[in-house]
Amino acid sequence: MVRAVDALIKQMTKMGVECIFGIPGGANMPFYDALYDSDIRSYLMRHEQQAAHAAEGYAHVARKTAVCSGTSGPGATNLITGLVDAWMDSVPVLAITGQVVRAFMGTDAFQEADIVGMVLPHTKYAVTVMDSRRLVQEFVNAYTVAMMGRPGPTLLDIPRDVMQEEIDGVEDIKPEPIFVQTPPEPDVHSVMEAAKLIIDAEKPVILSGGGVIFSGATNEVLELAEFINAPIVTTTPGKSSVPEDHPLVLGVVGMHGRVESDMAIVDSDLVICVGTRLSDRAIGPPTEFEKNRKVIHIDIDASEFGKNVKPTVSLSGDAKQILRDLIDYIKHIAAKKPKSPLINRLREIGEAYDEFMLEQATSKITSWRAIWLLNKILPPDTVITTGVGQHQMWAQLFWKCKTPGSFISSSGLGTMGFGLPAAFGAKAAAPDRPVVNLDGDGSFLMTCQTLACISDYNLPVITVIFDNRSLGMVRQWQNMFYKQRYKDVEYTDRTDLVKLSEAFGVEGVRVESYEELEKVVKQAVRENTAVTIDLPVGKEEMVFPMVPPGKWLSEVKLPPGLELYGKVSSVHPA
Amino acid sequence: MVRFLVYILLSNNPDAIAKVMLLVKQGRLTLDGATFTTTGDGSRLSAILTINGPSNKAEWFTKKLKNFPYFYQAYMLPLTG
Ligand SMILES: Cc1ncc(C[n+]2csc(CCOP(=O)(O)OP(=O)(O)O)c2C)c(N)n1
Numbered sequence: 001m002v003r004a005v006d007a008l009i010k011q012m013t014k015m016g017v018e019c020i021f022g023i024p025g026g027a028n029m030p031f032y033d034a035l036y037d038s039d040i041r042s043y044l045m046r047h048e049q050q051a052a053h054a055a056e057g058y059a060h061v062a063r064k065t066a067v068c069s070g071t072s073g074p075g076a077t078n079l080i081t082g083l084v085d086a087w088m089d090s091v092p093v094l095a096i097t098g099q100v101v102r103a104f105m106g107t108d109a110f111q112e113a114d115i116v117g118m119v120l121p122h123t124k125y126a127v128t129v130m131d132s133r134r135l136v137q138e139f140v141n142a143y144t145v146a147m148m149g150r151p152g153p154t155l156l157d158i159p160r161d162v163m164q165e166e167i168d169g170v171e172d173i174k175p176e177p178i179f180v181q182t183p184p185e186p187d188v189h190s191v192m193e194a195a196k197l198i199i200d201a202e203k204p205v206i207l208s209g210g211g212v213i214f215s216g217a218t219n220e221v222l223e224l225a226e227f228i229n230a231p232i233v234t235t236t237p238g239k240s241s242v243p244e245d246h247p248l249v250l251g252v253v254g255m256h257g258r259v260e261s262d263m264a265i266v267d268s269d270l271v272i273c274v275g276t277r278l279s280d281r282a283i284g285p286p287t288e289f290e291k292n293r294k295v296i297h298i299d300i301d302a303s304e305f306g307k308n309v310k311p312t313v314s315l316s317g318d319a320k321q322i323l324r325d326l327i328d329y330i331k332h333i334a335a336k337k338p339k340s341p342l343i344n345r346l347r348e349i350g351e352a353y354d355e356f357m358l359e360q361a362t363s364k365i366t367s368w369r370a371i372w373l374l375n376k377i378l379p380p381d382t383v384i385t386t387g388v389g390q391h392q393m394w395a396q397l398f399w400k401c402k403t404p405g406s407f408i409s410s411s412g413l414g415t416m417g418f419g420l421p422a423a424f425g426a427k428a429a430a431p432d433r434p435v436v437n438l439d440g441d442g443s444f445l446m447t448c449q450t451l452a453c454i455s456d457y458n459l460p461v462i463t464v465i466f467d468n469r470s471l472g473m474v475r476q477w478q479n480m481f482y483k484q485r486y487k488d489v490e491y492t493d494r495t496d497l498v499k500l501s502e503a504f505g506v507e508g509v510r511v512e513s514y515e516e517l518e519k520v521v522k523q524a525v526r527e528n529t530a531v532t533i534d535l536p537v538g539k540e541e542m543v544f545p546m547v548p549p550g551k552w553l554s555e556v557k558l559p560p561g562l563e564l565y566g567k568v569s570s571v572h573p574a
Numbered sequence: 575m576v577r578f579l580v581y582i583l584l585s586n587n588p589d590a591i592a593k594v595m596l597l598v599k600q601g602r603l604t605l606d607g608a609t610f611t612t613t614g615d616g617s618r619l620s621a622i623l624t625i626n627g628p629s630n631k632a633e634w635f636t637k638k639l640k641n642f643p644y645f646y647q648a649y650m651l652p653l654t655g
Contacts, residue, residue, distance in 0.1 A: 116589060121596045125643050127589065145643050178585075178643045303637035306630045 004132040005163035007170050009034040011136045015143060017067055019043060019058070019428060020096075021051040025071025026111060027098025030163035043428065043457060046449035048075050050421035052082020053447070055093045057425030060408045061383060061433075063214065065092040065146040066425065072098045073111030076157070080119060081415060086153040087122040088412025089237050090210060092146035093153045095119075096139075099128055101161040116157050125179075126155040132165035141179040149181030150301040151214055183300050183318040186325045194272075194296045194313045194326055199334045201270035201294070203342060204230040207253065207282075210237030210411070211275015211300060211319050218242055218404045220323035221274060227330065229337045230272070231346060233261035235282040236411040238275065240401035250346055251400075253553070254282040256393035259545045259564070260350035262553040265289075267342065272296045275319045278308045279412065288552035298322050349564060353545075354398075356562045365514065367391055367466045367537045371398040371438065373514055374464070377522055382406065382434045383426045387419040387443025389473040391466040393543040395438045417446030420463060424450050427459040434525045437463040441491065442471045448500060451532065455505030460530035462521060465497055468539040476542050490539070501532035510534040576629045576652055577606070580636060582621040583647040586612055590644035594621065601635045603627035618646065624653070 008031075019041040024032040035042050045051040048070040055066035070079045076097040086093040099105065100112045105128075116126045125145055129138045135158065142154040198204055208221050218241060225232050225248045232242055233253040242249050251258035253265055265271060265283070271293060276282065278297075283289045286309045297304065297311035298319055305314040315322045357368050371394050380402035386392040386409045401407045408426060410418035423437035444465050454461050466472075475489040501508030511517045511533050524531045544559040558564060584590045591610060598605055606624040613620045625632065632650060639648040 117592065120589060120592055121600065124641065141643065150641060178646060181641075181643075301637075301641060303634050303641065305637075307634050310630070 001166040002169050003030070003034070003163070004135045004165050004167045005030045005034040007136050007167060008139055008163075009038045009040065011139055011170070011173065012067070013038060013040060015140070016064065017143075020067040020069055021045050021054040021058070021425060022069030023048055023051065023071070023075060025075045025098065027072035027100060027160045028069055028075070028096070028158075029098070030160060031069060031096065031098065031158070043453060045421070046452050047447065048078035049081045049417070050447050050450050052079045052093060052095065053085065053415075053418050053421035054425030054428070054450070056082065056086050056089075056091045057385060057408055057422030058429045059091050059093055060405060061426045061429035063405070065094050065143050067094050067096060069096045070098075071111065072100055072115070073113045076115035077113055077118065083119055083153045083155065084122045085410055085413040085415045085418065089410070090151045090214070091153065092151040094143050094146050095153065095155040097155065097157045098163075099157045099159040102130060102159045105159065116155065119155050122153070124152040124154050126157070128157040128159070129162055130159070132162045132167050135162060135167070136170045136173055137176065140173045141175050144175040145179040145181060148179070149183060150211075183321070184316055186315060186317050186322045190313055190315050191322070191325050191329055194315060195329045195333065197270055197294050197296060197313060198228055198272065198326075198330060203268045203340070204228055204270040204272060205264045205268040206230050206232045207235065207265070207271050207273045207276060208232055208238045208241045209235045209274060209276025210241065212238055212241035213405045215275060215300070215319040217274065217320035217323055220320055220327060222246060222248075224272070224323055224327050227327065227336050229340050229343070231264045231343050233257070233264055235276050235279070236396055236409060239396055239409075240403065240405055240407035241275075242404075243402050244400035245402055248343065250350065252396045254284070255547050255549070256396065256543055256545065258350055258397060259353050259556055259558065260346040262545065262547065262556050263349060264346050266554045268293050270294045270296070272298070273311075274298045274323065275300070277304050280308075283309070284547060284552050285550065352564060353558075353562065356559065365512070365535060365537055367394040367541055368398045370464070370466070370514065370517060370535060370537070371395055373518060374436070374521060375399050377518055378436060378525065379434055382436055383408065383423070383430060385409065385419045385423040385426060385435070385437045387439040388414045388416045389440040389443060389471065390468075390476060390541060390543045391438055391440045391472070393473070394466070397543075399438070416440070416443040419443055420447050420450045420461070423461040423463070424453055424459060427461050428457075431459065435461050437461055439463055439465050440472060441465050441467045441469060441497065444497070445495070449504070451501055451504035451506045454530050460524070460528055462524045462530065463532045465532065465534050466537050467497060467534050468537050468541065469493060470539040472539060472541065473543075475539060479542065497532065497534040506530045506532050508532045508534065510536070512536070575626060576632055577624065577626050578632045578653055579651045580623045580625060581647070581649045581651075582623070582639060582645055583613070584619050584621060585644045586617055586619045590619070593642060593644055594623070594639070597635055597638055598625065601627060601631040603631055603635060
């Protein structure tokens with residue numbers, strides 16, 4: 001006989017769980033007691049939300065299900081934001097929560113909360129394990145299904161007495177059949193139809209989403225693009241799905257996308273959408289997207305077809321496998337397409353934008369130039385995380401990813417405070433790679449206690465705070481859409497971010513020039529040390545391009561003063 | 575708008591039933607009727623739902639169910655008249 005929770009930890013080890021992020025409390029204490037004797041590393045976080053975001057960061061880098069834990073009641077409810085975040089961005093995270101003992105359930109007992117009921121809409125699977133003999137089986141189910149099919153969060157809620165009960169030893173447990181979500185084989189007929197559309201298209205564009213990263217389909221996307229000479233644009237979660245220094249990759253599309261990417265979509269007659277849910281942020285109004293162009297939609301989740309955009313052809317399954325079949329078929333029946341002058345034109349538009357922005361930013365520090373500089377000095381395998389706001393948009397505009405899966409941001413939920421804990425989790429997964437959190441002061445202050453973990457576990461994360469003493473993105477919207485009636489968007493100077501970082505044991509530096517920024521970052525990378533850089537930037541900065549909410553990509557507003565009319569007919573200055 | 579019948583074979587537990595209803599809500603569908611009956615050894619339920627909503631959402635609903643490991647089968651039948 002063995003304690004159920006010991007059997008659980010044994011199974012976790014067997015399935016390759018190397019670490020968990022969490023906080024112990026009354027109801028999950030047996031879980032921590034069992035961890036005491038195991039090789040699984042546990043990171044003691046300072047808030048359960050941060051544990052969940054850390055798990056997201058870890059899952060992105062390790063490409064496997066990551067585990068976080070909290071006790072019953074407030075410990076569990078604190079995890080929710082992170083779980084919903086993982087849901088929106090399809091990240092495989094398993095939360096293990098303690099629950100009050102079975103006899104107390106349903107009595108409003110101390111720290112009792114129906115966490116399963118609360119997370120049901122935003123998890124792939126959530127269960128309270130009422131029978132200790134099912135505990136290991138339920139773990140195997142929840143851990144496996146988080147990564148199978150379309151990845152997403154799951155939750156295992158375990159009453160304290162269930163953890164402590166003695167059970168017969170368990171061996172060789174496999175997920176139950178309903179938890180094995182094998183992607184369907186590509187449908188041959190649809191592959192042929194899609195191939196024909198691609199061959200006939202004059203201006204095809206590939207839209208690469210986050211699904212490409214988890215499928216490992218980067219090479220296939222590039223191979224297809226090169227064969228048909230099509231530009232590649234990405235969604236925000238798909239930003240690092242393809243190397244952004246590749247000549248066919250234009251960058252992120254959408255509300256704050258690159259202007260050349262928006263124009264590529266506007267100009268296209270076919271969009272090949274891979275591993276994306278085609279969110280409003282990426283494509284604007286679906287009716288406009290569908291107009292005047294054909295759409296091929298490739299996704300592992302067949303419910304995405306027609307949810308927002310009605311595809312001409314849909315292909316359900318694993319992106320890598322579908323693209324492989326598609327490429328092989330196309331190569332069989334058609335010749336490589338010649339280079340199109342359109343790509344050069346689009347690249348010129350992008351270069352004109354970069355040039356215009358960088359010319360303006362010489363005397364005082366601007367967010368975009370700082371990111372452009374960081375991009376030049378940091379190694380190509382650097383993992384970037386971000387908070388949410390203007391700085392995030394500057395990062396998606398000016399950071400160029402070179403390594404698949406190296407840009408981790410809260411894209412779907414837009415969770416301020418995501419950056420620092422996600423960076424911590426990423427560093428736990430890849431201690432030898434530089435991990436840099438590009439943060440806003442508002443976002444940073446939401447989860448800055450993770451600095452304590454960075455210091456305790458010596459997992460050195462570099463944080464650059466784009467410190468505009470304001471909730472910049474909200475301020476920008478108040479400027480543009482609320483007649484500059486600035487309300488509750490400005491911070492005072494009283495919070496000292498350098499001292500705050502030092503209080504947690506992480507060196508803090510206020511940096512006043514690009515030279516200093518370069519020096520501090522290079523040193524931190526060289527010595528693999530943690531540092532928090534407080535970088536003052538102006539609160540009057542506005543992120544452009546911007547497609548106003550609800551408008552089609554052709555109505556993108558450019559930075560005031562940038563003239564692109566000679567290059568493209570449909571872009572307007574702000 | 576279409577009216578359709580959905581047949582679902584699901585695990586016999588309240589979370590699975592709640593998940594069905596949450597998807598009805600997410601799809602902004604309306605429910606005309608629902609019956610849940612235990613089948614076999616009692617570990618599964620068979621459900622018949624009559625639902626109203628846009629046709630793309632009806633399809634979405636049936637396909638979405640398949641993402642979740644509570645549901646063994648899901649079929650949709652459009653109703654006319
Ligand atoms: C948890 C949370 N609360 C509120 C918001 C709404 N919101 C979006 S951007 C933003 C401002 C972010 O400020 P900061 O992190 O300083 O970044 P900046 O825009 O200044 O670069 C706010 C409040 C949000 N996205 N997340």
